[in-house]
Amino acid sequence: MNKKYCLVVIDDYSRFTWVFFLASKDETSGILMSFITEIKNLVDKIVKIIRCDNGTEFKNRVMSDFCEKKGIKKEFSVARTSQQNGVAKRRNRTLIEAARTMLADSKLPTTFWAKVVNTTCYVQNKVLVVKPHNKTPYELFRGRTPAQSFMRPFGCHVTILNTLDYLGKFDGKSDEGFFVGYSLNSKAFRVYNIRTKKVEESLHIRFLEDKPIIAGDGPKWLFDIDVLTKSMNYVPIVAVTNSNDSVGIEESVGTGHSSKKTGSSQDYILMPLCKDGLLFDSSSKNASNDEPQPSSDAGKKDDEGVSQESGIDDQERPENSTQDVNTGSLNINIISPTVTTAPLKATHADFFGDEIELDMSNITTTYLVPNTLNTRIHKDHSLDHVIGDV
Numbered sequence: 001m002n003k004k005y006c007l008v009v010i011d012d013y014s015r016f017t018w019v020f021f022l023a024s025k026d027e028t029s030g031i032l033m034s035f036i037t038e039i040k041n042l043v044d045k046i047v048k049i050i051r052c053d054n055g056t057e058f059k060n061r062v063m064s065d066f067c068e069k070k071g072i073k074k075e076f077s078v079a080r081t082s083q084q085n086g087v088a089k090r091r092n093r094t095l096i097e098a099a100r101t102m103l104a105d106s107k108l109p110t111t112f113w114a115k116v117v118n119t120t121c122y123v124q125n126k127v128l129v130v131k132p133h134n135k136t137p138y139e140l141f142r143g144r145t146p147a148q149s150f151m152r153p154f155g156c157h158v159t160i161l162n163t164l165d166y167l168g169k170f171d172g173k174s175d176e177g178f179f180v181g182y183s184l185n186s187k188a189f190r191v192y193n194i195r196t197k198k199v200e201e202s203l204h205i206r207f208l209e210d211k212p213i214i215a216g217d218g219p220k221w222l223f224d225i226d227v228l229t230k231s232m233n234y235v236p237i238v239a240v241t242n243s244n245d246s247v248g249i250e251e252s253v254g255t256g257h258s259s260k261k262t263g264s265s266q267d268y269i270l271m272p273l274c275k276d277g278l279l280f281d282s283s284s285k286n287a288s289n290d291e292p293q294p295s296s297d298a299g300k301k302d303d304e305g306v307s308q309e310s311g312i313d314d315q316e317r318p319e320n321s322t323q324d325v326n327t328g329s330l331n332i333n334i335i336s337p338t339v340t341t342a343p344l345k346a347t348h349a350d351f352f353g354d355e356i357e358l359d360m361s362n363i364t365t366t367y368l369v370p371n372t373l374n375t376r377i378h379k380d381h382s383l384d385h386v387i388g389d390v
Contacts, residue, residue, distance in 0.1 A: 003114050007031060008121075010091055012051075014140035015130050017091060019121045021114050028057035033066050043141075051075040053085055095120050106155020107215045112180060115190070115199070119154050119181040152179055157211040158191050161204035179207065 003021035007028060010017050020031050036047045050067065052058040054076050067074050077084035098120045103110065126138045126146040138146040159174045167173060180199060181190040188201040 006114075006117055008088060008092055008095065009035060010087055011137070011141060012049075012087065014137045015087075015091075015128075016125055016137040016141040017095075017121050019095070019118055021118075025055075025057040029060060029062045029066075032058075032063065036066075036070065036072070047072055049073045049075060051077070051085065052088075053077050053082075054079055094124070098124070102154045105213075106153075106178070107213050108155050108178065112192075115180040116154060122182050122184075123151065152189075152207050153209060154179060154181070155213060157208040157213070158189075159206045159208065160191055160193060160200065160202055163202075163204065174206075179205075 003023055005022040005025060007020040007022055008017060009020070009032075018035070020035075022028065022031070032050075039045055039047060047070075050058075050072055052074075058074075059076065064074070066072075082089050095117055099113065099116045102116050102120065103112065106116075108116075124137075125141075126136055126148060129136055130140060133140060136146060156179050158177050158179050160177050162173055162175055175193050175195045177191045177193045177200075179189060180192050182188075183190055183201045186201060188203045189205050190199055190201055191205060192199050
């Protein structure tokens with residue numbers, strides 16, 4: 001279960017700090033009762049007073065019965081008066097500020113927040129100096145000077161000796177990863193293995209502190225249309241929107257001349273709909289006519305919520321009715337809409353003043369209109385598809 005909360009426990013005398021990570025606040029009472037029992041058994045110290053705020057995770061019947069049984073006094077700060085619990089508030093801010101700095105320096109995502117907070121607490125117990133005693137919290141609590149020679153920068157590159165998997169004679173023995181903390185139960189380092197995508201504890205590690213840390217090269221925003229189209233090698237298509245679609249617009253297809261043309265030019269991006277890794281599927285056709293039939297995967301949705309329709313099925317196309325658009329590695333066929341017009345006669349008199357009659361009867365003027373389009377043209381990205389801030 002993902003951890004969402006961090007419980008910070010501080011010794012009032014030595015300022016020694018412990019951090020616990022919780023999935024919900026209901027776990028607070030159980031963690032505190034186990035902690036008090038552990039402190040008494042391991043270091044022979046007795047908890048006398050607990051000072052906290054008025055949160056229900058501290059102020060409940062379970063904790064009250066436990067403290068009454070152990071003879072522990074409970075002190076609560078006044079509501080909306082955080083300065084009465086200043087020691088805990090100050091330490092919380094110190095931990096968060098240090099963790100934010102370490103994450104920014106290591107260029108790791110915020111999913112490692114628990115690891116970096118745990119490492120921050122571990123280091124500060126051995127590095128910070130308590131002003132009245134001029135000693136570190138570890139020295140005041142444990143009674144001995146802490147060792148600091150083994151400490152390494154958080155997030156630095158490491159190579160991990162693979163001692164778990166069976167390796168052949170010529171297989172690589174090491175994996176790459178990042179240093180994410182220290183083990184509290186054994187003499188080992190905690191590292192994130194890039195190959196297995198897991199956090200491991202190991203002592204057979206080589207630190208690469210001089211290797212520069214570079215952030216990921218992926219797009220910062222999932223729906224960055226410029227980065228997406230550039231990575232997929234798409235070519236923008238310039239389309240003309242006619243403001244007048246009446247029959248009076250005459251266009252000569254064979255000669256490339258027209259007598260009237262009005263409209264505005266707009267840029268569109270052609271986005272194919274690929275299904276199961278295949279661009280076209282010609283197996284699902286109706287035997288009686290040429291209309292494409294949806295396959296068994298039509299209408300389903302993948303993990304990202306994108307509907308996979310049968311609009312990319314192959315179509316039987318007559319000659320002179322398609323346009324091939326080259327988009328790098330894919331050839332996408334755009335089927336023209338059905339338009340039936342009467343034979344037109346265009347002259348060059350509109351352009352040059354000479355009465356040269358052109359015969360338009362040999363030009364195909366009837367085109368198929370498919371029920372489903374082979375392509376989808378996006379002009380603007382819909383805000384309904386935006387998941388949220390990264």
